[in-house]
Every structure is written in structure tokens, then in C-alpha cells.
Amino acid sequence: MDKNSLVNKYARNDDEKVGFAHLFDLAERSQNRNIVTSGNFFSESESVSASAMLKEAGIDSFFYGGYENAERRCPVFLPDYYIKEDIINDPTLAEIKFLTYSVDSYFTDAALSHRDVLGSLMALGIERCTVGDIICNKGEGTIIVRETIAPFLVENLVKIGRYPVEIKSYDNLKIEKTEDFEEHFDTVASLRLDSVVASFFSLSRSTATDKITSGLVTVNGVVTVKNSALVKEGDRIALRGQGRAELEKIDGLSKKGRTRLLFKKYK
Missing domain, CATH: 3.30.70.330 (RRM (RNA recognition motif) domain)
Structure with a gap:
């Protein structure tokens, strides 16, 4: 598949098309000049999509945001004489x-x-x-x-x-990020994504459905538009403009046959 086809396959909007297309230029410059190249920051979902696109294109890359588990990360392309740890030890190499x-x-x-x-x-x-x-x-x-x-x-x-x-x-700092969250209990009719999103973000089921189909929900960093997708323990769900939550535990069924959930809601 050629570059344009790959960009169209993975990009969800015009801004992503421009950003994803630029990745091929960065990769080519790194290879031709035998240097480290890097680009601007991508969101978590953009990084996931861009990484999958580059992998399908057969291009080695990694995404780094200055510390482990950073949400926003830069694409980095390395010549053969560099490894990822070089960038982690000296982030200025990735600008x-x-x-x-x-x-x-x-x-x-x-x-x-x-x-x-x-x-x-x-x-x-x-x-x-x-x-x-x-x-x-x-x-x-x-x-x-x-x-x-x-x-x-x-x-x-x-x-x-x-x-x-x-x-x-x-030039470098050791980042120790601690996130504030509150634990909540709730029951849902099922582990379908629309049901869980409605619970996590205090929405009606129909509103949750609209948010999902509009591409506003990510599961583990991946935009998910299928309302019937099943959520499992450990899944991290983000709703644009509403925050993030994580399904910590599925705690059996209530007396009415609904699924009990324990989840973290990040502040």
C-alpha cells in the first residue's frame, strides 16, 4: 500500500492526514542523512494510529514523551547506531x-x-x-x-x-507523575461500551451512544466507534472533554442481575 493510501486508512481527519503524511518525510530524512529526526507531539490515540501506520509501512519508529507512560508523545526515527535508550537518556536528541x-x-x-x-x-x-x-x-x-x-x-x-x-x-528531568482519582461503584446492564461509558461519565445511554459513534471515546488509546464493544478489567476509557476512567474490577452480579463495577475516575 502506498503512502497516501496508508495515511487515508489511519487518519481520521484532515489534521491527522497532514501530521501522518509528515512522518514519512521524517523517516526518509533520518534514513538519507543517517540522523535522528523527530516530530511534534501526538495525542495518545494519534500515537497509536500513527504507530500502526508506520508498522504497516515497514518503517521503524517509536514514540516518546519525556518519561514512561507519557500520554502525549513525539514520533522519533533513529539511524542504526542509536537505540531507544539513547533518547531516554538524552531527550534533546529528539528535540x-x-x-x-x-x-x-x-x-x-x-x-x-x-x-x-x-x-x-x-x-x-x-x-x-x-x-x-x-x-x-x-x-x-x-x-x-x-x-x-x-x-x-x-x-x-x-x-x-x-x-x-x-x-x-x-534538558532532562525525572518525572514522577501521580494521578488523583476517586473510586466509584456502579451497576450496568452489560459490559457493552455504551453501557460502561454511560456509567463512568454519568450520561444517558443514548448520549453515550452518540459520543461513541462520533469518535469521541478511546479505549486504551484507540478510538472505538462500536457501541457493542465489550469492556474488560484494566481497560482505560477516555471521553473527549469529560475526562478518563479505568475499569478496576468486575465484581459479579447484583440481585437484579446487573453487573457490578468498581472503577477509577481520574480528576
Whole structure:
């Protein structure tokens, strides 16, 4: 299958078509010049689709976001004399930078959210594809970005929300991401995706169905449009604009014959 056919097979919209097509250019440049090449950040679902496309094309690649299990990751293409661990040890090879932000200790009530940070970046005209994961911890945190925008942000990102911040840039950082979540119990008629999505995100069954068929739901990073797909323990489900949840345990049947679920809802 040729490049255009592969792009059309795996891309879900025009933006993905452009981004996925560029991967072939990066791969060709890496091979022809015998250098490391990398691209902008992809979302989890985009990374899964792009990786499958490149695999079908017979092109070696990997996706890295600055730390293990990063959600947003960059495509990286390596010449023969490099291995993945080289990039992990030196992310600058993949043009990845780490920015830390901190609010002055005077503002003891500062609790910046992911939305606060991303909103401040967008207000500066930063493109979303140049920003990786944002890890927040009250008045401080880490922003993983493409190397090209790091100097600009160090100079110009002086406030997040209503708080003045100090920005520092690093070539590498050890990221220890802890996610806040709440555990919930519920019962569902079945383990069909539409039933589980309705439970996890407090939706009607018909609304959950519409969200799924519109391509707004991912299961383990893969967009899933089949309402009857079955969900199993450990599956991570994300609904665009609504958050993420994970099916932790299937706990048998209730007296009314409904399936009992224990799930994590991430904050």
C-alpha cells in the first residue's frame, strides 16, 4: 500500500492526514542523512494510529514523551547506531525540553490546574502540537515541550492564571507523575461500551451512544466507534472533554442481575 493510501486508512481527519503524511518525510530524512529526526507531539490515540501506520509501512519508529507512560508523545526515527535508550537518556536528541514553573511561596493558596497552564500557553500563541504532557502539583509543575519553543516560554510565560511564575528549562528531568482519582461503584446492564461509558461519565445511554459513534471515546488509546464493544478489567476509557476512567474490577452480579463495577475516575 502506498503512502497516501496508508495515511487515508489511519487518519481520521484532515489534521491527522497532514501530521501522518509528515512522518514519512521524517523517516526518509533520518534514513538519507543517517540522523535522528523527530516530530511534534501526538495525542495518545494519534500515537497509536500513527504507530500502526508506520508498522504497516515497514518503517521503524517509536514514540516518546519525556518519561514512561507519557500520554502525549513525539514520533522519533533513529539511524542504526542509536537505540531507544539513547533518547531516554538524552531527550534533546529528539528535540524535547522540560520546563518547570513555580509560583512564589507568598501565594500560599496557589493551585494551578492543567487547564490554567494550557490556557496560558494558548494565550501566548503556542500551538498545542508543540506541547506534551503538563504535570501539575498545586503551585508548581512541569511542562514538556518541543525544543523550538522553550526559549520563548522561558522569556514570556511570566504568569499562569492570576499568579506570576518563574520558568526554568532543563534538558532532562525525572518525572514522577501521580494521578488523583476517586473510586466509584456502579451497576450496568452489560459490559457493552455504551453501557460502561454511560456509567463512568454519568450520561444517558443514548448520549453515550452518540459520543461513541462520533469518535469521541478511546479505549486504551484507540478510538472505538462500536457501541457493542465489550469492556474488560484494566481497560482505560477516555471521553473527549469529560475526562478518563479505568475499569478496576468486575465484581459479579447484583440481585437484579446487573453487573457490578468498581472503577477509577481520574480528576
